[in-house]
Amino acid sequence: xxxxxxxxxxxxxxxxxxxxxxxxxxxxxxxxxxxxxxxxxxxxxxxxxxxxxxxxxxxxxxxxxxxxxxxxxxxxxxxxxxxxxxxxxxxxxxxxxxxxxxxxxxxxxxxxxxxxxxxxxxxxxxxxxxxxxxxxxxxxxxxxxxxxxxxxxxxxxxxxxxxxxxxxxxxxxxxxxxxxxxxxxxxxxxxxxxxxxxxxxxxxxxxxxxxxxxxxxxxxxxxxxxxxxxxxxxxxxxxxxxxxxxxxxxxxxxxxxxxxxxxxxxxxxxxxxxxxxxxxxxxxxxxxxxxxxxxxxxxxxxxxxxxxxxxxxxxxxxxxxxxxxxxxxxxxxxxxxxxxxxxxxxxxxxxxxxxxxxxxxxxxx
Amino acid sequence: xxxxxxxxxxxxxxxxxxxxxxxxxxxxxxxxxxxxxxxxxxxxxxxxxxxxxxxxxxxxxxxxxxxxxxxxxxxxxxxxxxxxxxxxxxxxxxxxxxxxxxxxxxxxxxxxxxxxxxxxxxxxxxxxxxxxxxxxxxxxxxxxxxxxxxxxxxxxxxxxxxxxxxxxxxxxxxxxxxxxxxxxxxxxxxxxxxxxxxxxxxxxxxxxxxxxxxxxxxxxxxxxxxxxxxxxxxxxxxxxxxxxxxxxxxxxxxxxxxxxxxxxxxxxxxxxxxxxxxxxxxxxx
Numbered sequence: 001x002x003x004x005x006x007x008x009x010x011x012x013x014x015x016x017x018x019x020x021x022x023x024x025x026x027x028x029x030x031x032x033x034x035x036x037x038x039x040x041x042x043x044x045x046x047x048x049x050x051x052x053x054x055x056x057x058x059x060x061x062x063x064x065x066x067x068x069x070x071x072x073x074x075x076x077x078x079x080x081x082x083x084x085x086x087x088x089x090x091x092x093x094x095x096x097x098x099x100x101x102x103x104x105x106x107x108x109x110x111x112x113x114x115x116x117x118x119x120x121x122x123x124x125x126x127x128x129x130x131x132x133x134x135x136x137x138x139x140x141x142x143x144x145x146x147x148x149x150x151x152x153x154x155x156x157x158x159x160x161x162x163x164x165x166x167x168x169x170x171x172x173x174x175x176x177x178x179x180x181x182x183x184x185x186x187x188x189x190x191x192x193x194x195x196x197x198x199x200x201x202x203x204x205x206x207x208x209x210x211x212x213x214x215x216x217x218x219x220x221x222x223x224x225x226x227x228x229x230x231x232x233x234x235x236x237x238x239x240x241x242x243x244x245x246x247x248x249x250x251x252x253x254x255x256x257x258x259x260x261x262x263x264x265x266x267x268x269x270x271x272x273x274x275x276x277x278x279x280x281x282x283x284x285x286x287x288x289x290x291x292x293x294x295x296x297x298x299x300x301x302x303x304x305x306x307x308x309x310x311x312x313x314x315x316x317x318x319x320x321x322x323x324x325x326x327x328x329x330x331x332x333x334x335x336x337x338x339x340x341x342x343x344x345x346x347x348x349x350x351x352x353x354x355x356x357x358x359x360x361x362x363x364x365x
Numbered sequence: 366x367x368x369x370x371x372x373x374x375x376x377x378x379x380x381x382x383x384x385x386x387x388x389x390x391x392x393x394x395x396x397x398x399x400x401x402x403x404x405x406x407x408x409x410x411x412x413x414x415x416x417x418x419x420x421x422x423x424x425x426x427x428x429x430x431x432x433x434x435x436x437x438x439x440x441x442x443x444x445x446x447x448x449x450x451x452x453x454x455x456x457x458x459x460x461x462x463x464x465x466x467x468x469x470x471x472x473x474x475x476x477x478x479x480x481x482x483x484x485x486x487x488x489x490x491x492x493x494x495x496x497x498x499x500x501x502x503x504x505x506x507x508x509x510x511x512x513x514x515x516x517x518x519x520x521x522x523x524x525x526x527x528x529x530x531x532x533x534x535x536x537x538x539x540x541x542x543x544x545x546x547x548x549x550x551x552x553x554x555x556x557x558x559x560x561x562x563x564x565x566x567x568x569x570x571x572x573x574x575x576x577x578x579x580x581x582x583x584x585x586x587x588x589x590x591x592x593x594x595x596x597x598x599x600x601x602x603x604x605x606x607x608x609x610x611x612x613x614x615x616x617x618x619x620x621x622x623x624x625x626x627x628x629x630x631x632x633x634x635x636x637x638x639x640x641x642x643x644x645x646x647x648x649x650x
Binding site: 069302 | 572580583
């Protein structure tokens with residue numbers, strides 16, 4: 001309807017454009033474009049700067065850990081086998097070189113930056129030597145991103161709808177109770193939800209598989225049975241994230257919608273006789289959604305990070321399981337790689353958000 | 366009007382958290398009822414894997430330890446570490462948040478805010494875990510310090526926003542005009558109005574710290590602090606869910622959920638009770 005209403009105005013606009021000198025319009029457009037370009041360049045510069053800062057901080061952090069990882073590993077081997085393993089200084093020196101830990105700190109820093117930042121090479125894994133650490137991480141990444149990325153999306157949509165309903169029916173008896181329940185549960189860690197769900201659905205009710213990403217009898221194959229198995233195995237770990245984080249989305253959406261509900265344009269829409277559904281969808285939700293899109297971007301960035309323990313509890317072959325395995329075996333390069341990839345995803349999500357938000361929100365220049 | 370009427374959520378949160386704290390604090394007197402004088406961690410005193418009975422309400426584990434006594438010990442340790450870390454985190458948060466907010470708009474504020482924002486972006490769990498994995502035998506206090514250092518940023522940001530708002534109020538200008546220094550303004554004019562927010566900061570720092578501590582214990586790190594997570598880790602590695610001793614995992618999980626619910630209700634309740642902007646919003650709607 002609005003679109004049809006806009007058509008009669010179109011000729012007027014073109015008339016207006018004709019009356020204004022063409023060059024002035026073009027100049028204004030060029031100035032505008034240059035300003036947008038400036039903003040993009042500044043954001044990109046900030047992004048590169050923070051990536052560098054993050055890599056440097058990670059380097060410092062890993063070097064502040066007392067003792068070299070090679071020594072720590074040698075010590076762990078000795079503990080494990082209950083005897084002194086004669087790891088001669090030669091062997092340790094060889095491995096130090098292999099892992100880029102020889103030379104002074106500045107040499108190491110230079111090597112680290114050129115290798116990780118420019119070539120994406122994080123060095124070999126300790127345990128799966130000589131497989132590169134990056135290889136292990138990129139094998140685990142799709143599982144994590146696929147499972148937790150879609151879990152974040154689902155919980156976001158569910159939270160949006162639930163928040164809208166909670167706000168719209170806030171004068172009823174039920175809604176405030178539900179809101180309080182949501183508030184109470186919103187901060188429960190994912191892994192507690194995961195443990196509860198495993199107990200209930202995998203051990204008491206025996207409805208769903210307790211661990212893994214697909215049935216052990218299957219080999220990865222693009223067919224219905226394999227995909228079905230993957231989906232079935234993703235229900236519990238996915239739900240443990242959805243259950244608690246959707247409560248958080250519902251609460252923030254509710255607060256946004258309640259603040260919008262006092263606005264005059266809603267009264268006007270109601271007075272026009274629009275149906276409730278139309279008002280909710282086109283007037284309330286569209287306004288409440290913009291801040292939530294920001295939140296969604298941040299959460300998607302954190303999807304890689306959010307659920308290490310869920311991945312571990314369900315033995316799900318994602319980043320979390322890799323992290324725990326690397327921790328127990330002190331796999332230095334893999335640990336460093338996981339920290340780096342976690343920071344990079346969050347920073348990249350922030351950058352994309354900064355650049356894309358003006359396209360969605362006309363109020364941001 | 367509302368200051369005399371206590372928010373129901375705040376009350377509920379305080380009751381739940383208070384109950385848990387009282388039980389945890391009386392662990393030294395309660396636990397010997399079931400574990401005997403030797404203490405909860407003594408090995409081989411009772412028969413192993415005995416099912417729940419009068420003498421052992423939650424049964425015993427593989428080492429003949431009373432599970433209820435162990436759970437109480439784990440709860441107490443989790444709370445102690447959480448409280449220590451939470452206090453440290455809140456303290457850092459107060460220092461950073463106050464300085465940042467008080468000098469809002471200056472270079473100091475800019476720098477502190479950048480650090481705070483960066484700290485919020487850093488995935489803290491893998492870093493804490495890496496520290497705990499490489500540094501052998503972290504003592505309980507060291508663990509609390511590490512957890513505290515990683516849990517201040519949220520509090521700092523909230524406190525900064527609040528200080529920025531309070532700072533622009535007329536009574537603060539009044540104090541400054543009558544010759545009060547920075548310290549006096551912060552200590553006498555701003556801080557007393559911030560107590561509820563310090564409570565919010567403390568509760569969220571404690572939640573963050575306990576969440577990380579239990580997480581660490583679940584993957585078998587930081588073993589010097591016998592927490593509720595240590596019990597869960599033990600239960601997972603022994604597969605207790607399939608051998609009928611699910612209480613080893615389920616009871617700690619339920620206690621932790623109650624604790625998080627209680628602390629979060631306190632958080633929300635404090636905000637509703639003391640936030641001047643939320644006052645009266647109920648009557649208007």
